[in-house]
Amino acid sequence: MSGDAPAIEASGLTKRYGEVLAVDDFTFSVGRGEVVGFLGPNGAGKTTTMRMLTGFVPPTDGTATIAGHDIFADPLAARRAVGYLPESPPLYPEMSVEGYLRYVATIKDVPRRVRREAVDRSLERCGLVEVRRRVIGALSKGFRQRVGLAQAIVHDPPVLILDEPTVGLDPIQIQEIRSLMADFAAPGEGETPRAVILSTHILPEVEAICRRVILIHQGRKVIDQPLSELIAGGQSLEEVFGRETSRDISAGAEGAMENAP
Ligand SMILES: Nc1ncnc2c1ncn2[C@@H]1O[C@H](COP(=O)(O)OP(=O)(O)OP(=O)(O)O)[C@@H](O)[C@H]1O
Ligand SMILES: [Mg+2]
Structure with a gap:
């Protein structure tokens, strides 16, 4: 800051x-x-x-x-x-959880060398490790909410x-x-x-x-x-x-x- x-x-x-x-x-x-x-x-x-x-x-x-x-x-x-979780997060239903978070980390300027670490950390913090390879559109509502949170914190x-x-x-x-x-x-x-x-x-x-x-x-x-x-x-x-x-x-x-x- x-x-x-x-x-x-x-x-x-x-x-x-x-x-x-x-x-x-x-x-x-x-x-x-x-x-x-x-x-x-x-x-x-x-x-x-x-x-x-x-x-x-x-x-x-x-x-x-x-x-x-x-x-x-x-x-x-x-x-x-700022990390922002909107009322209805704009998730991409065809993307995998992990792919989406990697994408968000990229557009939020997380340097390439620490991107994987940043994605892993947000997956862990939001309880998404087991579904990391799943497609977002096939997740339950609560899991999609977790993905919304994970994208808010991925760039720390x-x-x-x-x-x-x-x-x-x-x-x-x-x-x-x-x-x-x-x-x-x-x-x-x-x-x-x-x-x-x-x-x-x-x-x-x-x-x-x-x-x-x-x-x-x-x-x-x-x-x-x-x-x-x-x-x-x-x-x-x-x-x-x-x-x-x-x-x-x-x-x-x-x-x-x-x-x-
Ligand atoms: N895009 C918009 N166009 C016109 N009016 C809007 C728009 N967005 C919000 N409003 C109006 O602004 C006011 C505040 O809405 P806002 O969504 O900020 O409330 P909120 O406190 O988040 O409510 P909630 O608890 O229902 O989520 C409401 O009267 C709403 O109808
Ligand atoms: Mg509101």
Whole structure:
């Protein structure tokens, strides 16, 4: 990572789709070693924010840096610094698991001499060793999800952005992926700590691995707090979620209030 820049720094990120304000002036940062949970109801803007951070959609306004690289000024370096598991990973059904990971490692600029090692490591970490020669299209849903994760980490990026990473996995694999995310952020001695953002609807998952919670509602950040503080008063994460997302805070709703007699 360049200098002491935070792993992720987003400033005023905004995305408008016609009339829909999907993400509204979203500012936050994530430091190395942190695992941050993005929470929010369906349609809150989690995926859209992740897509902006990873260079898949351009923000309407605002910007972000990934490991010190601005997504506008230095898009290639910013993209290279991030591993991304999209909601539906673009897997190539005719390719073998191993062939696909080798291909991803190549386009992510993993040097040829360490490519095999990088592929082997991601196969192992995601529990894919036994299916490495299988064709992706013939794998079960959970195994395809593992391949999606493996492609996100194959180039060992300093920043991981995972959109609902444990959807469709069996309980054992969920545990493995959770510990993978935790190790990834806080690895052993001598390794650089990395940053992880994950979105999830599974609140116990947040309690298990996230140090900090960012709650998004109607495109806006409504909570950005360490998990320990958030639940300090004895309230559950579920209660916080319910309370914070029951209000209508959309620009339209505010306008309506202002205009009310
Ligand atoms: N390509 C698009 N065109 C138009 N509107 C979009 C597009 N992508 C997202 N939106 C809208 O932006 C808003 C935020 O969607 P987003 O997918 O970011 O939500 P989310 O928090 O990821 O929800 P979920 O929990 O269901 O995955 C929604 O109103 C959605 O309909
Ligand atoms: Mg989503």
